Structure formats: C-alpha cells, structure tokens
Amino acid sequence: MLKQVFKRPQKGRIFYESLIREIEELGLKSLGIIMFISFFIGGVIALQTALNLDSAFIPKSLIGFAAKRSIILEFAPTFCSIILAGKVGSYITSSIGTMRVTEQIDALEVMGINSLNYLVLPKVIATVCFYPFLIIMGMMLGIFGGWLAGVLSGLFSGVDYIEGLQTDFKPFLIVYSIIKTLVFAFLIATVPSYHGYFVKGGSIAVGKASTQSVVWTTILIVITNYFLTQMLLT
Amino acid sequence: MIEVKNLHKGFGDVKILKGINTNFHPGKTNLIIGQSGAGKTVFLKTLIGLHQPEEGTISFDGRLNTEFTIQQKRQWRQEIGMVFQGSALFDSQTVQENIMFPLKMFTKQSQKEMLDRVNFVLDRVNLQNSNTKLPAELSGGMQKRVAIARAIVMNPKYLFCDEPNSGLDPQTAIVIDNLIQEITNEYKITTVINTHDMNSVMEIGEKIVFLKDGKKAWEGNSEEMFKTDNESVVDFVYSSNLFKKVREAYLNETK
Numbered sequence: 347m348l349k350q351v352f353k354r355p356q357k358g359r360i361f362y363e364s365l366i367r368e369i370e371e372l373g374l375k376s377l378g379i380i381m382f383i384s385f386f387i388g389g390v391i392a393l394q395t396a397l398n399l400d401s402a403f404i405p406k407s408l409i410g411f412a413a414k415r416s417i418i419l420e421f422a423p424t425f426c427s428i429i430l431a432g433k434v435g436s437y438i439t440s441s442i443g444t445m446r447v448t449e450q451i452d453a454l455e456v457m458g459i460n461s462l463n464y465l466v467l468p469k470v471i472a473t474v475c476f477y478p479f480l481i482i483m484g485m486m487l488g489i490f491g492g493w494l495a496g497v498l499s500g501l502f503s504g505v506d507y508i509e510g511l512q513t514d515f516k517p518f519l520i521v522y523s524i525i526k527t528l529v530f531a532f533l534i535a536t537v538p539s540y541h542g543y544f545v546k547g548g549s550i551a552v553g554k555a556s557t558q559s560v561v562w563t564t565i566l567i568v569i570t571n572y573f574l575t576q577m578l579l580t
Numbered sequence: 581m582i583e584v585k586n587l588h589k590g591f592g593d594v595k596i597l598k599g600i601n602t603n604f605h606p607g608k609t610n611l612i613i614g615q616s617g618a619g620k621t622v623f624l625k626t627l628i629g630l631h632q633p634e635e636g637t638i639s640f641d642g643r644l645n646t647e648f649t650i651q652q653k654r655q656w657r658q659e660i661g662m663v664f665q666g667s668a669l670f671d672s673q674t675v676q677e678n679i680m681f682p683l684k685m686f687t688k689q690s691q692k693e694m695l696d697r698v699n700f701v702l703d704r705v706n707l708q709n710s711n712t713k714l715p716a717e718l719s720g721g722m723q724k725r726v727a728i729a730r731a732i733v734m735n736p737k738y739l740f741c742d743e744p745n746s747g748l749d750p751q752t753a754i755v756i757d758n759l760i761q762e763i764t765n766e767y768k769i770t771t772v773i774n775t776h777d778m779n780s781v782m783e784i785g786e787k788i789v790f791l792k793d794g795k796k797a798w799e800g801n802s803e804e805m806f807k808t809d810n811e812s813v814v815d816f817v818y819s820s821n822l823f824k825k826v827r828e829a830y831l832n833e834t835k
Contacts, residue, residue: 357685449668456628457682458657 347540350462351470364468372434372469372535373476379433380426380484384417387425388488389495391416396501406502410492410510415519417488423523424571426484427530430477431563435538438469439559442542443552451543462543470535477531478524485523522578529574530567537563581605582627582738582770587636589619589626596622598794599636606737607768609761609784613776614791615816621665621742623791624774628662628740629653640738658686661731661769663741667723669715669730675702676711679730686734701729705759721752725759732763739764739771745780753777757784778823781805790816806830 355361392413399408442465445451454461489511496502541559545551582604589597596619604610612620625631627638629645638645640656648656669678676698683694702708705725715723724744731739741760745753761784764771775781781788785802790813798810805817806827818824 360684444671448666448671449664450670452625452630453662453664453668453670455630456657456660456662457685458654459685 347462347543348536350460351466351536351539353460353463355463355467356459360464361468364464365471368468368472369476371437372472373480376430376433376480377483379429380480381487383429384422384426384484384487385491387421388413388417388491391421391488392492392495392507393499393501396496396499406506407510407513409496409502410507411513412510413492413507414489414511414515417492418485418519418523421488422481422485423526423530424567426481427477427527427534427567428564430480431530431534431538431567432560434473434534435560435563436556438535438538439542439545439556440552442466442539443545443555444549446543446545447548447552465543466536466539469539470532473531473535474528477534478527481523481527482520485520525578526571526574529570533563533566533570537566581641582772583637583639584627585637585639587623587626587638588634589622589631590634596794597626597633600791600794600796602789602796602799604770604772605787606770607765608771608786609764610770610772610787610789611781611785612772612774612789612791613781613816614797616776618791619794620774620776620791624740624742624772627772628660629657658682658734659737661734661736661739663724663727663731663739663744665742665744665746667715667720667727669723669726671715673714674711675707675713675715675718675726678715678726679733682730682734697733698729701733702726704732704763705729720747721749721756724748724752724756728756728759728763732767732769735767736769739769741771741773741775743775743777744773745775745777750779753779754783760784778817778820781817782826792816807834 392409395409395412399412442451445465451461451465454464493504493507496507497504538559541555541562542552545555584600584602587597587600588595600623612623614620622631626633633646640659643652643656645656670681673681676695679698679701680694683689683697687694689697698711702710705728707722707725707729710718710722710726715726718726728744739760744756744760748756757780760771760773763769773780782802785805787801788799788805789796790798790810792812797812798808800808805813808814818827
C-alpha cells in the first residue's frame with residue numbers, strides 16, 4: 347500500500363489542489379478543538395499541580411515548571427494526537443470508505459488514476475506538515491491556560507509561574523515533541539486511510555471501519571509514544 | 581472490437597466466470613443479461629480491468645490486455661468510459677468538476693478548452709445549466725446523465741455501463757437507454773451494457789449475451805431473442821406475463 351501511496355503524483359496541479367483541500371479539512375478545521383482543549387487542560391494541569399504541591403518547602407515556581415514539562419512532553423504531542431486520531435481518523439476512514447462502497451474508487455481506477463496516491467498522499471503530507479504547528483499552538487495555549495488559571499484562582503502568582511517556565515528550559519524537548527508529532531501525524535493519516543480503502547460492504551461496514559481505525563490509531567500512538575520516549579530521552 | 585476467449589474468474593474456491601467466449605462489436609450496443617448472481621458484474625469488471633482473469637484473454641482491437649506495458653495500459657485506460665450502477669460521481673465535486681476531472685488529469689488543455697468540452701458533453705446529455713450543482717442536488721436520472729457525460733468526455737473507444745437503469749422510473753430509463761444508443765452510434769463506440777431491464781433488451785439490444793451460472797448460455801440480437809427456443813432465455817426473459825404476450829404477438833405476426 348505505502349509503495350503505491352508514495353509514488354510521484356500523476357498531475358502536480360491536481361495534487362496541489364488536493365493538498366490545499368486536505369490542509370483545510372484535516373488541519374485548519376481541527377484548530378478550534380485543539381485550541382479549546384489545550385487551553386482548559388493547561389489550566390487544569392496547573393491547578394492540579396498547585397493543589398498537590400501544597401508545602402512551604404516547595405517553591406511556587408515548580409508549578410510553572412511542572413506544567414510546562416507536562417504540556418510540552420506529553421499533553422500537546424500525545425494527548426492532542428489522540429484527540430486528532432478520533433476526529434480526523436474517523437473522517438478519513440468514513441470519507442475513503444464511502445468512496446469505496448459507492449464505487450468512486452473503482453471510477454478512479456478505471457480512469458487510470460492511482461487511487462491510493464491520489465487519495466492518501468495529500469492527507470499524509472497535510473498532516474505531517476500541519477500538525478507540528480497545531481501542536482505548538484496547543485503547547486502555547488496550554489501554558490497560557492495554566493498561567494490564567496493560577497492568576498484567577500490565586501493559588502500561585504503569574505510571576506512564580508513564569509519563573510517556573512524559564513527554569514531549566516531545554517529546547518531539545520520541543521524538538522522531541524515535534525519528532526513525536528511527525529510520527530503520530532503519519533499514523534493519523536495512514537492507519538485510517540488503510541481501514542477506509544479496504545472496507546468491504548455497505549454503510550454499516552464503513553461505520554465499523556471508522557471505529558476500528560480510531561481504536562488502532564490510538565493504540566499505535568500509545569505504543570509508539572513509549573518507544574519514542576525511550577529512544578529519544580533515555 | 582472486444583474479443584473474449586475462455587474467460588475464467590473466481591474468488592477463492594467460488595468460481596464465478598467459467599470459460600466465456602464472445603465478442604462485442606464497435607458502434608453497437610452490446611448487452612450482457614442474466615439473473616442476479618449469474619456473473620454479469622464480475623464479467624464487466626473483468627473486462628474493464630478491475631478484476632484480473634484467472635484464465636483466458638480479453639483483446640481490445642487486437643491488443644491483449646494481459647500483454648499491455650504500463651504505458652499501453654495507461655493509454656488503454658483513457659480509451660475506456662464507465663458508467664457505474666450508482667453513478668459513482670465524486671460527491672465533493674460539482675457536476676463541472678466531476679466531468680472535467682479526467683481532462684485535468686490526462687490532457688494539457690487550457691481551462692477554456694476544458695470548459696467548452698464539459699459544456700459540449702453536458703449539452704449532449706441534455707443537462708445544461710447544472711455545472712455548479714453537487715451530485716446530491718441531482719435526481720437519479722440526472723446523476724446517470726452526468727456519469728455518462730463524464731464517461732464520454734475523453735472520447736472513449738469503449739463504453740461500459742453497469743445497470744444504467746437501476747433505480748430509475750421507466751420513462752427516465754428509456755431516456756438513458758436512447759441516450760446511450762445515440763452516443764454509441766454517433767461516435768462508433770463499442771458499448772457493453774450490463775442489465776436485467778427487459779425494456780432495454782428489447783429497445784436497444786443489438787447484441788445480447790445471456791449469462792447463466794457464469795457461462796454464456798445464449799447470444800444473439802433482440803429479434804432472435806423473440807424466436808429462440810433456448811429454455812434458459814425463455815424462462816428468464818419471458819417470466820413476466822407482459823413479455824410472454826409480446827412474444828406471442830410477435831411470433832403470430834411473423835408466422
């Protein structure tokens with residue numbers, strides 16, 4: 347399957363049009379949910395950390411430090427990717443699966459079009475290119491959400507939080523997070539595409555394939571996350 | 581001309597096509613008929629290369645499709661037009677985009693040339709002023725006409741239609757039948773239609789291939805179909821009282 351997907355597109359202009367469409371469908375339309383969830387989860391992480399580090403011996407700046415690490419290392423790349431696997435994965439499987447059961451993929455093949463390349467490659471490129479931006483935005487909003495939660499609740503001051511953010515800042519952790527995101531983006535595009543492309547039956551089969559694709563993408567993200575963490579951070 | 585020799589196709593242990601021999605001539609509407617499960621769709625999909633035959637050959641104007649190079653196969657694909665049973669229009673694209681798609685993909689025409697060609701084929705299928713509509717906004721008959729327009733936009737040498745009348749009312753079905761026949765005669769296309777609509781068989785069947793249990797049980801034209809004593813054909817075609825009476829009247833008239 348991947349060999350067919352990564353062949354050179356038959357017509358550059360059509361590929362470019364598809365790519366723009368997929369960036370909009372898979373990327374821009376996910377911006378809202380990622381921004382919303384990141385902001386509130388960032389706030390919750392900061393509040394939970396503040397409530398659980400209730401000791402005079404622990405500096406308040408540790409709250410900012412812990413929130414930063416949690417958001418950059420795990421929440422933004424992994425948690426957001428799992429959310430995207432649900433939202434985007436089910437969309438990819440159902441759209442390709444519907445094309446399969448309504449013979450639209452057969453129509454492409456009869457015309458002499460490499461349907462895997464035409465349907466899947468723009469999705470892979472769109473997710474791999476766009477999701478790092480999405481995740482970085484998630485990081486920023488999560489951290490901002492944490493700051494705002496602290497300021498509004500009075501559990502810690504903005505100054506302490508910002509001090510924590512600046513403490514022991516390692517740019518490699520951002521790189522690590524982006525590497526993970528690239529791998530997860532690839533999984534989010536390919537696993538649901540596979541489930542949609544090879545679906546057999548009717549609308550119920552497409553529904554089942556959508557559910558299966560989300561489950562499998564999530565499982566693969568979690569397993570890959572473990573191995574990537576071990577490879578890159580130990 | 582399409583020549584089919586000893587065509588076999590199965591899926592696992594289930595044999596669907598069991599040694600079909602026939603040919604389809606250019607400029608004629610060739611019909612494949614038979615009961616559900618007789619192997620009509622598998623036969624059609626094998627002809628257009630969506631299924632690989634297990635045994636036997638299919639030649640297109642003397643060119644064996646099993647011996648095509650990648651370049652020849654690409655060329656051959658562009659000589660084929662296909663109307664699918666459910667129309668198979670790309671539902672995210674407008675009528676114009678659907679029809680323009682093969683032109684964009686395989687030609688170097690300018691936008692204006694492509695648009696002219698799209699309007700020409702839309703005019704040919706009597707579907708003017710529908711360019712900006714989405715397939716979901718069209719009736720079943722209109723969708724079929726868009727599918728025909730898309731199938732003929734590249735000037736195909738071979739046109740394949742999988743049950744083009746399914747789900748249509750009798751009046752629209754006749755319009756679609758006549759349209760396919762007109763296009764076939766006008767452009768001298770080799771047209772192969774898979775159907776079990778007996779009206780189509782009687783109206784446009786210039787050559788009819790009757791399949792039963794994956795084998796060719798009979799072939800001939802619609803006139804010969806009236807006269808045939810082939811038991812399988814008589815049982816299938818004249819199972820309705822209406823057609824039985826039509827046949828009797830025809831036979832009495834020609835006595």
